[in-house]
Structure formats: structure tokens, C-alpha cells
Amino acid sequence: MSGDSARPLVVEELTKDYGSVVANDAVSFTVNEGEVFGFLGPNGAGKSTTIRMLLGLLKPTSGTAKVLGADIQDEAALTDAKRRIGYLPAHLGFEEELTGETVLDYHGEMKGDTRRDEMLELFTPPIDRPIREYSTGNKRMLGLVQAFMHDPDLVIMDEPTAGLDPLKQEAFNEFIRDERDRGTTAFFSSHVLSEVRRVCDRVGILRAGALVELENVDALLHRSGKHVRVHASDDAVTAITALDGVVGPERFAEGVQFIYAGDVNALLRELAAHDIRDVELGEPPIEDVFTHYYGSRAGADEGDGGEQKGDEPDGTGEDDV
Amino acid sequence: MFETVRYEGKRRLRGAAILTAGVGAYAGFIVWYFTVLEGVNYEDVFRDLPPAMLEAFGIESLSTIEGFLGAQVFNFVWLLGLGLYFAYVGGGTVASDIETGRMDIFLSLPITRSRLLVEKFAALLVPMIAVNALGGPIIYLFVVAVGETIPLDNLFLAHLLSIPFLLVCAGIGLAFSVAVDRAAIAERGAVGTVFVLYLLESVVGGAEAYDWIQYLSPTQYYEPTPILIEGSFEAIDSAILLVAFVGLLILSQALFERRDV
Numbered sequence: 166m167s168g169d170s171a172r173p174l175v176v177e178e179l180t181k182d183y184g185s186v187v188a189n190d191a192v193s194f195t196v197n198e199g200e201v202f203g204f205l206g207p208n209g210a211g212k213s214t215t216i217r218m219l220l221g222l223l224k225p226t227s228g229t230a231k232v233l234g235a236d237i238q239d240e241a242a243l244t245d246a247k248r249r250i251g252y253l254p255a256h257l258g259f260e261e262e263l264t265g266e267t268v269l270d271y272h273g274e275m276k277g278d279t280r281r282d283e284m285l286e287l288f289t290p291p292i293d294r295p296i297r298e299y300s301t302g303n304k305r306m307l308g309l310v311q312a313f314m315h316d317p318d319l320v321i322m323d324e325p326t327a328g329l330d331p332l333k334q335e336a337f338n339e340f341i342r343d344e345r346d347r348g349t350t351a352f353f354s355s356h357v358l359s360e361v362r363r364v365c366d367r368v369g370i371l372r373a374g375a376l377v378e379l380e381n382v383d384a385l386l387h388r389s390g391k392h393v394r395v396h397a398s399d400d401a402v403t404a405i406t407a408l409d410g411v412v413g414p415e416r417f418a419e420g421v422q423f424i425y426a427g428d429v430n431a432l433l434r435e436l437a438a439h440d441i442r443d444v445e446l447g448e449p450p451i452e453d454v455f456t457h458y459y460g461s462r463a464g465a466d467e468g469d470g471g472e473q474k475g476d477e478p479d480g481t482g483e484d485d486v
Numbered sequence: 487m488f489e490t491v492r493y494e495g496k497r498r499l500r501g502a503a504i505l506t507a508g509v510g511a512y513a514g515f516i517v518w519y520f521t522v523l524e525g526v527n528y529e530d531v532f533r534d535l536p537p538a539m540l541e542a543f544g545i546e547s548l549s550t551i552e553g554f555l556g557a558q559v560f561n562f563v564w565l566l567g568l569g570l571y572f573a574y575v576g577g578g579t580v581a582s583d584i585e586t587g588r589m590d591i592f593l594s595l596p597i598t599r600s601r602l603l604v605e606k607f608a609a610l611l612v613p614m615i616a617v618n619a620l621g622g623p624i625i626y627l628f629v630v631a632v633g634e635t636i637p638l639d640n641l642f643l644a645h646l647l648s649i650p651f652l653l654v655c656a657g658i659g660l661a662f663s664v665a666v667d668r669a670a671i672a673e674r675g676a677v678g679t680v681f682v683l684y685l686l687e688s689v690v691g692g693a694e695a696y697d698w699i700q701y702l703s704p705t706q707y708y709e710p711t712p713i714l715i716e717g718s719f720e721a722i723d724s725a726i727l728l729v730a731f732v733g734l735l736i737l738s739q740a741l742f743e744r745r746d747v
Contacts, residue, residue: 222593223746240743244598252594258587260497267496274489275595311591 171234173198173319173350174219178228181214188214190374191228196352196367201345203361204354206371207452212354213255215371216323220252233319248276251312255323255354257304265292265299265307269314277315284310287340288333301328309337313344320344322353326360338364359448390426392449397421401439408435424449490592490602494609502613505571509563509617510624516558517628520551547715551634555625556644556711564648565705566684569655570677572614576659577676579606580742582669589747600739603664607735610656618645640717644710647719650727651708655680657734658704664742680704704730 174196181189188211196202206212217223219232221243233249235242259268269292273281285292288306290299299307305328312320326334341351341364355361361368370377390412395405402421406414410427419442425432436444547553580603583589592602622645629636659676666672687703690696700706707723 217590220590220594222590224744240598244596247594247596250594252591254587254590254594256587256590258583258589258591260588262500263497267493271489271493272595274493275597 171198172196172231173233174202174230174352176215176219176228176230179215179218179225179230180227181211181218181223182226187374189218189225192371192374192376193228194369194376196350198350199345199348200366201341201351201364202353203365203368204352204371205356205358205361205368205451206354207356207450210371211374212356212371213323214374216321216352216354219321220247220250248315249318251315251317251320251322253305253308253312253320253322253325253353255327257308259296259299259304259307261297262295264295265290268296268307269311272311272314279314280316281310281314284313287336302330302333305329306333317349319350319352322351324355325353326355326357334360356451357448358451390424390449391429392422392445392447393425393432394422394445395420395436395441396443397439397441401441404439405432405435408432488605488608490597490605491608494606495612498609498612501575502616505613506617506620506624509568509621512563513555513559513621513625514628516555517551517625517632517634519558520554520634521632523554550715551629552636552640552714553711555629555636556714559625560644560648560710560714564644564710565651565708566681568617568648568652569680569684569705572610572652572656573659573676573680574673575610575613576607576656577662577673578669579610579660580663581666581672582663584667584747585669593747599742603660603739603742604735607656607660614649614652614656618648621645636714637717640714643717643719644713647708647713647724648710650724650731651704653731654704654727654734657731657738660738661734661741664738664745 172195174194176192176194178191178193179189180187180191192211192215194202204212204215214223218225219230219237221237221240225237230237232243233246235246237243259265269278269281272278288309290303290307290310292307296304296307305325309325312322326337329337338360344351345366390410395402396419397405402416405411406421406423408425408427408431410425410431412424412426414421414423548557580589583592583606593599597605622641626636626638626641655676658679659672662672662676662679663669666675683703684705687700687705690699704727707727709719709723712718
């Protein structure tokens, strides 16, 4: 257990049962020091429930977790640990009538603000204006500043880039990578595959309240494929869907859409060989990835092979999925 | 220490200023109205009112400025108006933070739930103290301005002894605030409770068989008119209010410790 207690985040069989719905069903995982851990899942999977239990906002029905060594059921220990935790909630409820500066002053008094100026150079909410005038992106940036301003050892973020413009998202990704290199541990939830793909060392996937797979980013990236939507003639559609790596083609009046997990060049060559009226290539919606690759939760438990191939030696294999 | 009181207190300043200005303006109107009514025979005016109503509105001696203020300002504004106001804002303290997601951020800070609750409640002292500490002198200046006099010590006592009463009203709000999920429900529940208790005390006070019910109401333990006129009050009444307030605070803490936010 000594190895576990040194880890910033150890979650064991954490369950939250609301009676009508089990928001978290025996979720277990660990996050290692200096690691960026992505907590991936579609909306409504129960990611926020896990996160809010980790911060003591919700009481678990059963199971437990240790955050920076503090048991989440031990309020005194957890309160003490919060000095070294940064938290960015999904829904940013700031006091609308106050300026960002007043809010940051208060946070500084409560937990410290050694990196406040540095953070404000990177993320630039208009702190002299009242928060009611903020856009979603500005609120998110203010949230990021308060989450990191006290130089925490562990940062827990719930959908950190929601509402940020693409440039700020990129700045965030780069910032998280730098933070990791400084030794900060980051745990964040997302329903955007590309985001966790770019910055996370490891990923846990939550679906309908249960953790379905823990694997390294490379395996996920390899598996998830592209979402392809093609407008073309029936002949062309038949030829394209015959390609290796086409998963779950769905035809519609003017063409077809599918997830493509094969070689991108092969797909492009095939497309070039036909008269294509329109084509879209993009991130697959995360729910599609689950449906196509895991089918059901039961299937996911068996399809765990990617974990063996993973090149992350630290701890992934021993996590109970 | 007390960072949260300062932070939350700052957010109460505006409300406290508006409240104090409103109460001051109303008191000014009442003092002016007293001068207009001078010479009216009150025995005639209120002869037809039933005794229970005279009791309910605390109408005792309207021909003196103390009695007039006691009935028109203290019984209406302090006992009923401010009682309901602090029940209302008490009801909003926790429930509205939970509803808007602010509580997530508060509880991510290194502060225990019980301490957070106490500090958030303590911020309600800003309007509570402002309306008394500024309202008292405002009333006194108005009285002096129309050429009347009022015993300063009695006026001071009427304000001071209102604090335990207002704490209980705010405490009822706080208990509602931690018990329910939505701010609107907590606010209405608290206002409704204080109002019903006020009515119960007023109405049941006359019926001997059920007169014990009046002792449930916080309004039973703060009677501003006798304080203003004679400076008479029972210390035990304030003690009862303070004990009730502490009880409500402890109850609220226990509920808040256990709940999900």
C-alpha cells in the first residue's frame, strides 16, 4: 500500500447510487505523480460525479478514494490537502456582481497566489470588469487562473476547455504539458477525444457510470479512427465502404457515413478515384467510438488487449477495470 | 482568518445600504406623519378595533412619539419587515450557492463546511448591524428635527435587543437553506415560517387554552414598544432567542455536513 499512498489520486470501488440511477459504479483507478490523466466519457457518463466525490462535494455511497494521501471521507485531512489542490469545475459559478480581481484576491487569501501574475499573462480574463460581463471563455480562463495560481501539486479539472476558443485551447494544452514537466499532476475530464489524445499520458474511460477501460493514449488514438461522411453515387459508396477499416457504415439518401480506422492514405486514394460531391473528415463523436469499439460494457471488459501492448509501465496493468 | 466573512460581507454592503436607506426613509415619513396627526384623539380612532388587533399591532399609546414609533416603525418594520427580510436572505445563503454552482468553488478551498457556513452566516451581520447602527441615529435625528424627544437609552435598547430576534429569523432561513436544494423554496419556506409564527403569536395570544403556542414564535420574545416607552424588557427573552439561534445554527451545520452539494 505504501506505493499507493504516494500517488496523488487513488480511487477504490467508488460508487454513487442515487437510487433511481447509479452515477458511479465501483470506479477504481490511480493517477501517478507528474502524470496527465484524461477522464473521458460522453456527457452524462458520471465524470462530474466522480470528480465531485473526490473533492468531498458529494458523499460516496460506498468505496473510497485518497487525494494527495487524504481520505475523502476525512474532512479535516481533505480540507488540509485542498491547499495543494487546484479545482476547475465544469459549471463556473462565480459571484456575478464582483470583478474577477476581487474573486482572485479572495482565492489568493484562502490558498495562496504565487503564480497569479504568470497565469494572467497566459490566460487573460478582463479581471477589472464584473463577472456578469464575462463570456463563457473568459469565465473559463478566470477558472483556470484560480485553479493554478497557488501552484498546486494536483489539479482536478472538469471539462477545462469547454468554451475556450481554439487558440486558447492550444495554449491550455501546451500549458498542461509544461505543468507536467514541472511535476504537477493533472486529472481532467473531457468528452473530446482529440483533446485528451494530445495532452494525456493515460486515459480512463467512463461509460454509464462504470470505468470501461484504462489504456494509454497511443492505443486509443490508434483505435478511435475518423468520422467520415461522403456524398457520392451509389457505386462509389459501395467501393468506399468495401475498404479495410470501415466500421459501421450508415447510408443516407445522398451518401454514407462511417468510422474509418484504417490507413488514411488508402481512404484518400479511394476517394480520389470517384466523383465525390462532398466529404467531411473529423473527430468521431465519443459515443460512436464506444459503440463501435466496445459495443457494450460487458464487451469492453473482455476487449482489454490494448493495455498489454501499452508502453506505460507504471501502474496501468494493475488497475482493476 | 475570516477571509470568507470579509468576502461575503462585501457582497452584502450594497443590500445593507439600500435596506438602511429604505428603513430610514420610512422612519422619516412616520416621524413627519406623527406631527401631522398631533391633536387627533386616538381613543376615537381605534375605539372600534378589536383588542386582539390592537395587541397584534402593538398599538399602546400612539399619542407619544415613543408609542407612535413603536407601533408604526418597530412593530411593522423591525418585528415583521426585517424579520421576514432576514429569513429571506438567510434562506438564500447556502441554497443559492448550491444552485448556481458557487458552492463547488467555495468547498474546493481549504475551509471546512462548518466554518464556511458560520462565515457565510456572519456576513449577514453586515445588513443586520447597519440597519440598527445607522437606523437608530437616523430615527433619533428625525425625532429631534421635529422638536420631539425620545429617551436615547430606550432607543438604543430597542435596537440592541432586536439583534437576537433577527438572528433567530436569519437562523430559520439558514436551516431552510441547507435543508432544501433550491433557493426559491428555501426563501419562501423561511419567510412563510416566520410570518406564520408572527400570526400565531398575534392571534393565539388572546385564547387562553392555546396560549402556549405563542411561545413558539420568536416575536414573543422581542417587544419593542414597551422598551421604547418605559425601557422595560426581560433579559430572559433575549437569552431564549440566543439559545434558539445557537440551536438553529448547530442544526444547520449538522445538515450541511451530511448533504451533497
